[in-house]
Amino acid sequence: MPAQPLTSHEREEIRAGIERSETDGEIAERLGRDRSTINREVNRNGGRGRYKATAAQQRAEELRGRPKVPKFVADPALAAHVTARLEAKDSPVTISIELAQGVHGVTAKVSHECIYQAVYSHGRRGLRRGLHAGLHRRRRCRKHRLRAGETPLAKTSPLGVFTPISARPGIAAERREVGHLEGDLILGSFNRPAIITIFDRASRNCWLADLPEGHDADATLAELIEIVERIPEPLRRTLTWDQGSEMARWADLATGVGIDVYFADPHSPWQRPTNENGNGLLRRYVGKGTNLAVYTPDDLRAIKHRVNTIPRRSLNWSTAHTIYTQAVAMTG
Numbered sequence: 001m002p003a004q005p006l007t008s009h010e011r012e013e014i015r016a017g018i019e020r021s022e023t024d025g026e027i028a029e030r031l032g033r034d035r036s037t038i039n040r041e042v043n044r045n046g047g048r049g050r051y052k053a054t055a056a057q058q059r060a061e062e063l064r065g066r067p068k069v070p071k072f073v074a075d076p077a078l079a080a081h082v083t084a085r086l087e088a089k090d091s092p093v094t095i096s097i098e099l100a101q102g103v104h105g106v107t108a109k110v111s112h113e114c115i116y117q118a119v120y121s122h123g124r125r126g127l128r129r130g131l132h133a134g135l136h137r138r139r140r141c142r143k144h145r146l147r148a149g150e151t152p153l154a155k156t157s158p159l160g161v162f163t164p165i166s167a168r169p170g171i172a173a174e175r176r177e178v179g180h181l182e183g184d185l186i187l188g189s190f191n192r193p194a195i196i197t198i199f200d201r202a203s204r205n206c207w208l209a210d211l212p213e214g215h216d217a218d219a220t221l222a223e224l225i226e227i228v229e230r231i232p233e234p235l236r237r238t239l240t241w242d243q244g245s246e247m248a249r250w251a252d253l254a255t256g257v258g259i260d261v262y263f264a265d266p267h268s269p270w271q272r273p274t275n276e277n278g279n280g281l282l283r284r285y286v287g288k289g290t291n292l293a294v295y296t297p298d299d300l301r302a303i304k305h306r307v308n309t310i311p312r313r314s315l316n317w318s319t320a321h322t323i324y325t326q327a328v329a330m331t332g
Helices: 007-020 022-031 033-041 054-063 074-085 092-101 112-120 217-228 251-255 274-280 297-308 320-330
Strands: 180-187 195-201 207-213 238-242 260-263
Touching: 007 033, 007 054, 022 033, 054 207, 054 320, 074 092, 074 112, 074 217, 180 274, 195 217, 195 274, 207 217, 207 274, 207 297, 251 260, 274 297, 297 320
Parallel strands: 180 238, 238 260
Antiparallel strands: 180 195, 195 207
16 A cells, blocks of 8 residues: 555546556556556456446545454454464465465455464464464564665675675576576474475475484585486586585585586575475475484485475476476486
C-alpha cells in the first residue's frame, strides 16, 4: 500500500485511462504514482475488464477500517485447514497457492505473508502456538536483518584471494545447463559433525557426504574431491560456496578435479538459492540439533535418493534424478 492511499479522484482517472487503453505506466506517470501501484490497484479490483472506481474506493475504505479482526480468528474453519497443512509440513507459499486454487476442497484468498505472521505470533492471530516447528527453517522468530545503510563487520578471510560470485559466468544464473553447482554444510550438535550438501542449479540433483569427525579444510577437501569425481568431466563447470573456513583449500579442489570455484558475498544466502532451499528440504530428514554422526553412508544414500526422486513444481513435476541423468547421457 502506498504512503498516501489512492483517492477517489485518482481511481476515476485510472478507470478513464483503462477506457482509453493507456498502459499502467502511462496512467502512473499522469498521476505521479509508481507503475506498480496502478498495477496492484487494478489487479486486486477485478483487472482491466472489470475495474470500477466506485467499487474500488468502497473496498479500500472497508479494508482500512480498524480494529481489524485477524483472518484466522474470524474464520476458525480456515484456521483449522491451514494448521493441518502446516502440520503436514507444507510451506506457507504452497498453502497460499493451493487455497487460491481450491486444491484440498477449501478455497480462500490468503497470502503467504498472512500465514507467516500468524505462525510467528504464537497463538495471537488465530493459529495455535508451535506451528513454526513445521516450517523448513523451524525458527521460533524471524531472523533479524541489517537496517538500511548498515554493513556487517569485516573479517579476515581464511580463503586468501578468491574469485567472487560476480565473476561467475552469466549462464550459471540461467539454470539452462547442468553442471553449475552450489554447496554448503549442514551442521549437527555442538557444530562438530557435519554433512556436505551439493545441489545442481539446473536439475536440483543432490549429492551428500558425511563429516562425522569434523569439518576442517582437509576433511572437506577430501569429501568434495570424491563427490565431484562422480560427475562427468564435461559437467564439472562451476561450484559456488559461502565464505566458510572449511573451503580454505578451494584452490586444491579447483586444480584437482577441474572445476571453477566461486564464493558468494558475506551474509548473502540468496546468492545460493538452490542450496539454501535444498538444505531446507533436507532438514525434514536431518533435524537441527541432532548428532549427525549417527547417519551412516547408507542413511545418506537413502535420503539423497528420496530428495532426488521427488517430483518438483520447479521442474514441471519431473525429478532431479531424471533431468540429471539425461544430461549425463548427453555427454556420451
